[in-house]
Amino acid sequence: MTSPVPLPRETAAPYERIAVIGAGAWGTALAAVAATAGRRVVLHARNAEVAEAINTHHRNPRYLSDVPLPADLRATTDMAAALAGAEAVIMVVPSGAVRSVSAEVARHMPRNAPVAVCTKGIEAGTGLLMTQVAEEELGHTTLGTISGPTFARETALGHPTAATVAFPFGYADRLNPMQSPAARFASSMSTASFRAYISDDLVGVEIGGAVKNVIAIACGMMTGAGFAENTRAALITRGMDEMKMLAEALGGRRETVTGLSGAGDLTLTCSSTTSRNMSLGVQLGRGVARAACFDGKPVVVEGEANAASVVTLARKVGVSMPICETVNAVLDGRADLRAAFHALWTQPIESEPRAMDLSLANPVGAPLGVLPVEAAQ
Incomplete structure (x- = not known):
């Protein structure tokens, strides 16, 4: 009889306080996943009515309006308030806005907080990937992404979903992978329905x-x-x-x-x-x-x-x-x-x-x- 594969005894410490920048469909879904996973999440929205509806009715009236959101998910239009005390940041804005939003985030960015740029694309003119665009505005912040076969509505509704969390692995990350941003983000986002995989191949x-x-x-x-x-x-x-x-x-x-x-x-x-x-x-x-x-x-x-x-x-x-x-x-x-x-x-x-x-x-x-x-x- 084959012995069962032993469960790992180590786990990565999650980021307890996460700021999600961008209240579109995917930003809302990722914020809901993180809140469901037990994280304290603040979602930054441009529109005051959207923020108010999320806080009061636990719905995003513009995106995924039929999907109930976790009651403890909070929203704000104040970028400084959204980022205050955040241990990690998830940025989910249209590709054409990544540069300008990154510049705004930079003014309030918590020290040493890693950023998962969950926008897909290549910047016109520069040929830069979205994390590279963000890096030019944010400076030397650790940047990665969360990406995979994910329709926002299905993810927010709790249908079983898998995605890849990708961050570069430096020397210290190889020595202690449980402390790497990729592992900690994966731990932060894991729920009964959202399964994260880890990659060091950000490109x-x-x-x-x-x-x-x-x-x-x-x-x-x-x-x-x-x-x-x-x-x-x-x-x-x-x-x-x-x-x-x-x-x-x-x-x-x-x-x-x-x-x-x-x-x-x-x-x-x-x-x-x-x-x-x-x-x-x-x-x-x-x-x-x-x-x-x-x-x-x-x-x-x-x-x-x-x-x-x-x-x-x-x-x-x-x-x-x-x-x-x-x-x-x-x-x-x-x-x-x-x-x-x-x-x-x-x-x-x-x-x-x-x-x-x-x-x-x-x-x-x-x-x-x-x-x-x-x-x-």
Whole structure:
């Protein structure tokens, strides 16, 4: 008879006081998880009505309005009050706001508090990942992220959810991993329904989170245009390969992209219109004008905002990402959706194991007047 695996006797001390900056859907969900885990949580909201409703009615009227929030979760519009005494910080704001919000946080930042930047994307112009953007404004604060296949509503409702907590591991963290920010954050967020995994590959985790949104738009476009499951499966698989190559080129590990923050998040986001990225792609694939998508509401879609920056970064480091190139070309109006995807499917035939290093002309070829995606720039 096989002996059961012994339970670990050591555990990481959680951060007892956590500030969550950003009261959108995911920020609200993470604040609810931390409060459910027994932490003292203050959620910073921009809108006074949202903060008041959370404190009084334990609901966020703008996001997840049907989800009851923990009664001891507190909200405030005062950044200084939100950060006062915080042992750790979770930042969850749109990618375009990470720099400005980080600068605001820096003015009130508690000494030595680690920050988990839970925004997915690459900054336009600089090519910086979200933790790198935050680092420029916050200084030498320890930065990481929490990322994975997580729809905010399901997480807040307590459906079993797993995510990766990624922070760089320094020499001291290797000697005493239980005291590392990653381990302590994982301990802080663990509940009966929220399961955390630990990673030291911050680059790999962030690249997975940024690129999967663009691939999800591609899957949505194909679904909306009437293509079936074969097409989506191919896009998910080859899209993950693009994620691996970019992560590796930037110092991350291909293995990371096969985990929760890569393959897991990619599969979830490309499988449901609950994802705004997938939903946008479906609407565009059906021929809906961008201004009319989401019933004309100004919905922020991170994959749309980051498609150009992902492609620009990939070109800069010499990585070929034809699916992302296709999405970017369609989004900025340089290519017709159907023609661009036909050009993608008729690119030169390649080997799937990169070690074979094989490429041959595709006998089908692109139709006249349709350039290969990488040439249509």
